[in-house]
Amino acid sequence: MNMSMGLQLHTRKGDEAVHPKICVPLMGKNREALQDEWKQLRKKTVDLLEWRVDYFEKNRDVDLIIDIAEEIHRETTRPLLFTKRSEAEGGQAVSLNEDEVVQLYEAVIASAAVHGIDIELRQSEKNTQHLIEQARNQEIDVILSHHNFTETPPAQRLEEKIREAVDLGADVAKIAVMPQSKTDVLTLLQVTEKMSRTIPIPLISMAMGVNGMISRLAGGVFGSALTFASGAQASAPGQIPVADVEQVLRILNRNM
Numbered sequence: 001m002n003m004s005m006g007l008q009l010h011t012r013k014g015d016e017a018v019h020p021k022i023c024v025p026l027m028g029k030n031r032e033a034l035q036d037e038w039k040q041l042r043k044k045t046v047d048l049l050e051w052r053v054d055y056f057e058k059n060r061d062v063d064l065i066i067d068i069a070e071e072i073h074r075e076t077t078r079p080l081l082f083t084k085r086s087e088a089e090g091g092q093a094v095s096l097n098e099d100e101v102v103q104l105y106e107a108v109i110a111s112a113a114v115h116g117i118d119i120e121l122r123q124s125e126k127n128t129q130h131l132i133e134q135a136r137n138q139e140i141d142v143i144l145s146h147h148n149f150t151e152t153p154p155a156q157r158l159e160e161k162i163r164e165a166v167d168l169g170a171d172v173a174k175i176a177v178m179p180q181s182k183t184d185v186l187t188l189l190q191v192t193e194k195m196s197r198t199i200p201i202p203l204i205s206m207a208m209g210v211n212g213m214i215s216r217l218a219g220g221v222f223g224s225a226l227t228f229a230s231g232a233q234a235s236a237p238g239q240i241p242v243a244d245v246e247q248v249l250r251i252l253n254r255n256m
């Protein structure tokens, strides 16, 4: 079984289900709010934390960001995923332009304060390759991600996105879609089932919204390596509180 050291996610082995890890997003707008969020998680089963830095007010203060990232890891001892989600893919509107986002990622990678970074596949190939190279030197995992907040593209398109992530050199591929029907949820799960058996890296997938909730609980059965669960707030539609997710996964893992 491959283990990416940074985020410690598992690649699926043959036909076996994956015991997915649980990641909780931190969305505080300042240090105090972030501290409140992670303190509330102390007694919860959380494998990873994601800092959604697009919610952070002082997003130009790189030294502060690195200092907080170090504090999060020191205090929680969980691998930390660093994400600046774009507005086009469900993130907050921020004043940073593309180059500034790349500079922020470069500084965070250089600090080695995080264990993984999320880069969207919409980012230019040049920037992506550059950041992957930097991250590799620091043994930081790179998730290459694609989110569609309005619909579920056809299976073939989703498979192409996953292949694109693999071909660009991702350590982990991720797709999130918005289902308009239960059939769309099945499409997402079917793609997950097929691709997680075929690609050499862990795959994370989810269908968002109420229709998609089942994918956040049962995605591991189909090969998804990680599920996002809400702590103080949900960072995407359909996220379920971490204690509920943990309960369901415990039942599945115990019996499978």
Ligand SMILES: O=C1C[C@@](O)(C(=O)O)C[C@@H](O)[C@@H]1O
Residues within 6 Å of the ligand: 025, 050, 052, 083, 085, 090, 118, 145, 147, 174, 176, 206, 208, 228, 235, 236, 237, 239
């Ligand atoms: O990409 C993802 C997945 C997500 O959008 C979800 O649907 O749970 C939540 C985001 O915080 C994270 O960056």
